[in-house]
Amino acid sequence: MGKQVQNIMGEVILVASGKGGVGKTTFTANLGATLALHGARVVLMDLNMGLRNLDIYLGLENEVLFDVADVISGVCSVRKALIRDHRFPELYLLSAAQYKEVIGITPAHMEALFNKLKENFDFILVDGPEGVGENLKLSASGVDRAIVVVTPDYSALRNGDMVDRKLQEMGVASRCHLINMVKPELFGRKVVPDLGEVANMFRTSLAGIVQYDENVNIANNCGYPVVCKRDTYIARNFDVIGKRLFG
Numbered sequence: 077m078g079k080q081v082q083n084i085m086g087e088v089i090l091v092a093s094g095k096g097g098v099g100k101t102t103f104t105a106n107l108g109a110t111l112a113l114h115g116a117r118v119v120l121m122d123l124n125m126g127l128r129n130l131d132i133y134l135g136l137e138n139e140v141l142f143d144v145a146d147v148i149s150g151v152c153s154v155r156k157a158l159i160r161d162h163r164f165p166e167l168y169l170l171s172a173a174q175y176k177e178v179i180g181i182t183p184a185h186m187e188a189l190f191n192k193l194k195e196n197f198d199f200i201l202v203d204g205p206e207g208v209g210e211n212l213k214l215s216a217s218g219v220d221r222a223i224v225v226v227t228p229d230y231s232a233l234r235n236g237d238m239v240d241r242k243l244q245e246m247g248v249a250s251r252c253h254l255i256n257m258v259k260p261e262l263f264g265r266k267v268v269p270d271l272g273e274v275a276n277m278f279r280t281s282l283a284g285i286v287q288y289d290e291n292v293n294i295a296n297n298c299g300y301p302v303v304c305k306r307d308t309y310i311a312r313n314f315d316v317i318g319k320r321l322f323g
Contacts, residue, residue, distance in 0.1 A: 135299020
């Protein structure tokens with residue numbers, strides 16, 4: 077990757093999942109950090125209203141003053157709500173609301189906000205809500221592509237497939253899936269779905285495979301994207317995923 081990843085106009089990528097616990101937010105944080113480390117201008121936008129976690133995983137929970145709802149309601153400007161992560165050349169967080177009721181946000185509002193961010197950033201990675209409810213429709217409004225995160229268990233795969241089908245119905249044509257928290261030693265023992273079963277279930281391309289590693293959870297709790305430690309197989313894997321997705 078490198079400086080060549082930057083676009084004339086930015087791109088909005090929705091990261092979605094069919095259920096909680098599959099590592100969607102962790103993947104979003106580390107993919108965004110990877111892109112920023114390679115010179116891209118990145119915004120991580122949390123749309124898990126009332127259940128935000130990106131701020132914790134980035135160690136920015138004490139920096140959040142304004143959120144997405146404040147921007148859309150006119151309480152503050154986009155610039156004022158963006159939180160700079162100074163460990164990276166250009167990585168910003170736009171947080172979700174946590175302790176207040178959010179009403180009146182429409183797909184048109186979200187699309188307008190995405191378009192505004194695209195004027196100044198290469199990538200807007202949206203940590204979307206889990207499942208197929210109205211919040212998915214809100215998060216998918218005007219996105220350029222989507223990544224559905226699953227784990228190798230049957231419930232996550234079935235729910236992820238439903239999210240993928242809904243995104244297709246919503247007009248998101250460019251979609252792929254990522255298999256997260258993989259334990260290779262379980263394959264071939266008929267205790268978890270193997271990669272062939274996953275490939276047969278999804279009609280989209282595979283963005284990558286991320287192994288389970290307890291260091292990922294430790295890094296989350298420390299507010300430190302694990303890819304910041306560059307001499308690891310995890311960082312190299314995210315480099316490959318980023319290159320596969322964005323060239």
